[in-house]
Every structure is written in structure tokens, then in C-alpha cells.
Amino acid sequence: MHYKREEPFRFPFDEPLPAEFSIYLKNSDRPGTGTGDSKLLDVSPGGTRMLAAFDIPVKREGVAIRLRFNLFQETIETEGIIVWKEAKDTEWMYGIDFDESEAVAKRIIQDLKLRRQSER
Numbered sequence: 001m002h003y004k005r006e007e008p009f010r011f012p013f014d015e016p017l018p019a020e021f022s023i024y025l026k027n028s029d030r031p032g033t034g035t036g037d038s039k040l041l042d043v044s045p046g047g048t049r050m051l052a053a054f055d056i057p058v059k060r061e062g063v064a065i066r067l068r069f070n071l072f073q074e075t076i077e078t079e080g081i082i083v084w085k086e087a088k089d090t091e092w093m094y095g096i097d098f099d100e101s102e103a104v105a106k107r108i109i110q111d112l113k114l115r116r117q118s119e120r
Contacts, residue, residue, distance in 0.1 A: 011112050012042040016051060019069035026062040026081075040069055043112070045105035047080065048099045055092055058082045065096060071111035072118070078104045 016039030024032030038052040048067070057063060068077045080098040087093075098104060 008042045010042045013040065016041055018072060019050065019067055021050070021052065023056060024066060026066055028062065028107065032066060036040045043108060045108045047095065050094045050096055051088065051091045053091050056082060056085065056094065058085050067096070071108065072115040073111060074093045074107065074108055076104065076111070079100065
């Protein structure tokens with residue numbers, strides 16, 4: 001299992017969180033793929049671990065991912081790159097590093113706080 005040791009915190013989910021993803025090529029005018037279903041295993045302001053049934057070709061230069069998920073109140077949409085992948089039973093697990101966005105990072109932190117408060 002791979003982790004970003006410099007990450008300030010990771011919030012693991014008791015039950016994987018449903019998410020949608022699409023694949024696109026950075027620096028390309030071509031549209032991305034249609035959406036696919038995935039599950040987030042954990043999240044931090046800078047990235048996530050995701051499970052999906054689809055084998056994404058991460059070796060290809062410029063392959064990136066768009067993610068859409070809901071932690072608590074609002075749908076969060078962000079982009080990132082896949083930094084590692086690993087076969088896991090009949091699925092694939094991916095480590096995704098979000099593109100740097102202060103607004104997305106703040107939204108993730110805020111929604112995680114609200115989620116934790118509602119679980120008490």
C-alpha cells in the first residue's frame with residue numbers, strides 16, 4: 001500500500017464513498033471519456049485512494065482524471081493525476097494526486113469537519 005507521507009492528514013472512510021470519474025489527456029483539445037463509477041477509500045486535501053473496475057493506462061504521458069464526489073453537503077469536482085496503481089482482487093486501486101487548488105482543499109477540509117460532526 002502506498003501513502004504520501006508528507007500529507008497533513010488522510011480521512012479513511014468506514015464504507016467506501018461513491019464517486020464518478022472520467023479520464024482525459026492534459027494539454028489536449030480532445031474531450032475526455034464518459035464517466036465511470038468508483039469508490040473512494042480515503043481522502044485528504046491533496047489526494048485520494050480510489051477503487052475502480054476499469055484499468056486506466058497510467059503509463060501514457062499526460063493521462064489525468066476528473067473526479068466528482070460528495071463528502072457532506074456539496075458535490076466536489078476536481079482534477080488530478082494518477083501517481084500509482086495496484087491490482088486489488090477484481091478491481092484496480094489508484095493513488096490520485098489532486099491538482100493544486102486552494103478552493104478545493106478548503107472545501108474538502110470543511111466538508112470533512114461537517115461529516116465528522118454529524119457522525120457524533
